[in-house]
Amino acid sequence: MIRTWISSLMLACAVVVSSPVLTAQAKDLPDFTELAEKQGPAVVNISITSVVHGAGTIGFPGMPNDEALQEFLRRFGIPGMPGAPGQEGGQDYKSQSLGSGFIISSDGFILTNAHVVSEADEVLVKLYDKREFKAKIIGADKRTDVALIKIEATGLPKVTIGDPNALKVGEWVAAIGSPFGLENTMTAGIVSAKGRALPQENYVPFIQTDVAINPGNSGGPLFNLRGEVVGVNSQIYSKSGGSMGLSFSIPIDVAIDISNQLKATGKISRGWLGIAIQEITKELAESFGMKNTNGALVAGVEKNSPADKGGLEAGDVILKFDSKPINTSSDLPRAVAATKPGKVVPVDVLRKNAVKTLQIGVGEIPTEQNEAPVASKETAKPEANKVGLTLRELTPQQKKKLNGKNGLLVIESTGAAAQAGIRRGDVILGLNNSESQSVELFNKQINAVSAGKTVAVLVQRGENTLYVPIKVGK
Template identity: 50%
Template structure:
C-alpha cells in the first residue's frame, strides 16, 4: 500500500510538472518582437516658449488620490521646470512622449497632446541620435499628430489592422514612461470599441498594458509585431497606471494621418444630431425588445439628418447594415464616412421600423455651431405629473429655435419632482407624442399608462434629452 501511494505521488508530481511546462510553453516570448520593432520607436521632446508670469518654480505632480475617478490625458505637458529667470525673460517648457516611424523617409506618428503648442519638436532615435521634426498636421478630435524628420532608410514599424484584433489577445507597448526610453510592457486586450467622455470619434482599444506618462503616442503591437494602436489615455485616480489603458486603433490613426499628409486637415462625416443612450426604461417606453440604438434627442436645423426626414424621438438601430448597439457606435461609424456619401438608417418610430436614406454631411470645424431644433409640443398643468405649465411666447420659441412646446411654471409634489424637472424646463414630447398645445399636453398626460416606463423630452438651457418615469397605480 505504501508503495502504491508513493507511485501515485510520483505520477501526480509528474502531471503537475507537465501542466506547468505546458502553461509556460503557451506564454508568448516577446524578445523577437522587441528586437525587430524597438528601433522604429522614438522618444519625443518639445520646447515651448512660455511667458515669465507662467513660469514658476519646480513643478511637482499633484496628489490626485481621493479625487473622483476621471479620464485624463495621461501625458503631462508641463514637466518639472527650472526656477523663473530674472528680468521678465521667457523660459522653455519641456515635455516627453513617444512615437513611431511609419515610413523610411521619416514620417512619425504620435499623439496631438504630445506636440500641441510646441515651438520645437525633437525626435530621438534608438541610437540616441536626435532629429528636428516638422509638424505636418494634427487632429485634436482623435488626438493624432503626424510629424516629419529628414532621413533615409530609417527603421519602420509594420502596420496591422486593428479591426482584426480580438479581445483577450496579447499586446505589447514600447515607449518612454517618465523618460525611460524603450521601456517594454505587455498585457491583453480588455475590450474594443470603448467610448470615453468627450471622445466621440475614436472607438478605443482597452488593454491592461502598463502605461504611464511618457508612453503617450507610442505604439501598441500584436504578437505578429504589427502596430494595432497608439497608446493615448489611461483611467486613473492617482495619476499613474491602474490597469486601464486606452489606445487609438491604427486604422483610425492611419486614415487621419493620410488625410493630414494629403490635405492638411481631416474631413469627417456628420449627421447633425444630438443622441443619447437607450436604457431599459427608454427601451420599454419606445417599444423596443431590449436597450439598443441611439435615441435622437435633438436635430440640427438644415443638417443632413433634418433633410433625411429623421425626427426627434427616432431610435437609430443601424447604419448601412452596421448595428448600433451603444449610442456611441453611431458617431464612430458616421465619422469614418466621407462627406457626400450615401447611407441608409434603420430606425424605430412610434413602435414601427422604417428605413431612411441620408447624405452624410461634413463635420463643422470646432467652434462652428449650428442651431438645434426639433419637433415640439406644449404642456400644461397636470395633477398626475405634478407640474404647472404655460404656453411659450413667440419670442421664446424663436430664442429656443423650436416650433412649439410648453414651459414648466411650477413643480409640485409628484413624478415631475422625483425625476428632477425644474421651472423653466420646456417639454416638447410626452409618451412619444409631440406636444403642440396646452390642450394636447393635458390630453396626453391624462392618458398616460400606469406602471410602465413613459418617456418625456425636456429642453433645458438649450440642451434636449429624454427622461423616463413611471406613474404608480
C-alpha cells in the same frame, strides 16, 4: 545547525522536483524579446516645449519641473503656480512635457497623439540611436487624438501595420514608449475589451488593455505578438496618475486613415448628420414600446441639417445606417464619421412602432457647431402637473432662439420629474413621439398615462437634447 541543514536540503530537493513544471509553464508564456529587438528602433521619444504667456513661475524653491506635479497644483489652485488664481500677468515661462511616437515611413513620418503636440511651440524627436531632430507638425485631429509629425531623415526603421479587427479579447499585446521619460520601456498585458466607448469620445472604438501605460507613453505603439502595430496608446483610467490596469488605445486603422488625410490635405473630412442621440435604456425602450434596447435614439435634429432634410425626427430610433446594424448609440457616430460627405445612404428607423427606410445625403461635419439656445427663467408659477412639472409656454423670442420649435419652459421640477433629473430652466420639446404644443395638451397627455407606466420626455438643456424617462405615479 542540523535542523537548518535539513531544511536547506529539503528546499533544494523541492526546487529540483518542481523545475520541470516551471519550465513547462515558461514555455506557455509569450516571449517578447524578439519583438523588443526588432520593433524598439522604430519607437521614438518626443519632447515638447510650450511657451506659456503671462503666467507665474514655479511657486516653491527647489521644486522639480515635473509636468504631472505642476498640473496637480494648477488644478487645485495652489498659489504661485502657473495658471493658478491670481497669477495672471506674471512672467512667461517654458513648459516641457514628454510623449512617445512611432515611425510609419522610412522618410520620417511619425504618428503620435494630438494631445502630445497640439500646444507645442517646439517638438524634438529622439531616435533609438540617440539622434535628435526637430519635428514639423503636419496636422492633428483632436476628435480622435491622432497627430502626424515629420522629421527630415531617411532610411529610418519603421513599424509594420497590423489589423486591429483581428484582435481577440485575452490576446497578449505589448507597448513600447517612454513612461516618465524612461526611453524604450516595454510593458505587456492582454486585450481586456474591444470597441470600448468612452465619455466625450464618439469617433474611436477603443481597444482596452491591462498593459501598464503611464505619463510619457502617450502616442506610443501597441503591438500584437507578431510585432505588428494594432493601436496607438492614448488614455488611461487612473485615480493616482499612474497605471491602474485600464489603458485605452486608438485602433491603428483609425489612426492611419486620419494620418493619410492629414498628409494629403492637412485637415479631416468626416460625415455628419446634425442630430443629437442618446443610449436607449430599458425604461425608454418600454416607453417607446420596443422589445429591446438596440439602436440610437434621436433626441434632437438640427434645422436645415442633412438629417432634417432627409426626414429624420426626434424620437426616431436608428436601427441601421448604410446597411450597418446600430446596436448601441456609440456605433452611430463612428459609422457616420467614416462615411464620405455627399454620399446618400439608407437609414432604417423605428418610428411609432413601424420601421421605415430614409435616404439621407451625408454632409460634412462643421468645424464649429452653433450654440444652442439656453432657456431663460421665469418667476410666475402655474400649478404642477401629475409628474411634478410646473411649465410655461415659450415666448416668441425664446421660440426664435429654438429655431421656431415649440417647447415648454420648466419653471419648477418636483416629484417624479425631479427624481428623473429634469431641472428648472430645461425646455420640454415633446412627450414620447408627440411634440409639446401647449401646457394644456402636455398635461392632458400626462394625465392619460396609467400609473406605473414610463413616459419619455424630450428635454433641451443648454445645447444638448435628450430623452428623460419618467415613471408616472398615481
